Amino acid sequence: MTLTHRTVLLNEAVEALQIQPDGHYIDATFGRGGHSRAILARLSPAGRLTVFDRDPAAIExxxxxxxxxxxxxxxxxxxxxxxxxxxxxxxxxxxxLGVSSPQLDDPARGFSFRHDGPLDMRMDPTRGISAADWLATATVAEMTEVIRDYGEERFAASVAKAIDRRRQERGPVRTTRELAEVVAGAVKTREPGKDPATRTFQAIRIHVNAELEALQRALNAALRVLRPGGRLVVISFHSLEDRLVKRFLVAHARPAVDRRAPMVEPPPPLLADVSRTLPSAQEVADNPRARSAVMRSATRTAAPLGAAAMAIGGRG
Incomplete structure (x- = not known):
């Protein structure tokens, strides 16, 4: 099987990094390397690129x-x-952020209900607990909370009860098709053009991979790792990610007022030049998976880290 991936907002992201030829850049989500190769094309022989990924196929x-x-x-x-x-x-x-096309299109990874395969969903299949194993042991309350909070599914309780009923009557859900069928029977109405399993699959994937927690930690780390003048660029593909990113950037782009000492001059903001970019109509037409993408960027100021660099918590 040949699995392809089209990098979303490729040129826009590289432009937003404002690359200095001799600089050091971090592509924290290598994927299939589209952004990384474009960054390297702008670096001099003295430039450096550090890439991260937890997917063994991407790391290869x-x-x-x-x-x-x-x-x-x-x-x-x-x-x-x-x-x-x-x-x-x-x-x-x-x-x-999110899942790459090769991950979605490979049935063995278990990310998509469009192909039947083992219900795995782990970004790194060598670590952690699979979606199937989690669903086999999670309580109805735990499943409801995850599906409601991470999938924004209004029928979360019905889906959780249906999964519990299925495992009691026929054993745990083990494949993507089995889960999609259970969800289809529990979701009462469907959004036009969207499979009823979409929100549940998203929620379970986010939970299994602790995606929002990892994103919050990465954003906090960016404040420390970036040099003054360094650029932070984040591309997200669903509302929970984008909401978390937006809230983080806005919070650190304004002075942090200490309510315990309201008369003290607040420290300067840690971020500046916050902006938002969407894919062009042409890119969305050429690549439908770009339609939900939002890119946000900011510049690290010279302000010292302090109380303002504390995490903005919550589930987004």
Whole structure:
């Protein structure tokens, strides 16, 4: 099976990084390397690129690129580990969130209800608990909370009860088709053009991979890892991610007022030049998976880290 991937907002993201030829950049979501190759094309021989990914298939491609280009360093890790990078070591950081087309289109990965396969959903299949194993042991309350909060599914309770009833009567759900059928029987109405299983699959994937928690940690780390003047660029594909990113950027782009000392001059903001970019109509027409993409970017200021760099918590 040949699995292809079209990089969304490729040129816009690279332009937003404002690349300095001798600089150091981090592509924290290597995927199939579209953004990384475009960044490398703008770097001089003295420039450096560090790439992260937790998907073994993506890392295989990243290592092949590093073998051919000495400017590339590879980290087989989640971008949640960005805090391990040296402070003020990067001139730009890119996060391209969500699931890639090859992941969605490979039935063995279990991300999509469009193909029948094992219900896995892990970004790194060698670590953590699969979606099937989680659904086999989660309580109805736990499933309801995840499907409601991460999938924004109004029939979350009905879906959770249907999964519980299915495992009691016939055993745990083990394949993507089985889960899609259970959800279809529990979701009372469908949004036009959307499969009833869409929101539940999204929710379980986000939970299994702790995606929002990892994103929050990566955003916090960006404040420390970026040099003054460094650029942060984030591409998201659903409302929970984009809401978290937007809230983070806005919170750190304004002075942090200490309510305990309202008369004290607040420290300067940590981020500036916050902007939002959407795919062009032509890109959406050429690549329908770009239709939900939102790119947000900002510049790290010279302000010192302090209380303002604390996490903005919550589930988004």
């Amino acid at each position: 491609g990243a290592r092949a690129l590093a073998a051919a280009d000495a400017r590339v360093d590879v980290r087989h890790a989640s971008f949640a580990t960005l805090a391990d990078e040296p402070a003020e070591s990067a001139d730009g950081l890119l996060l391209d």
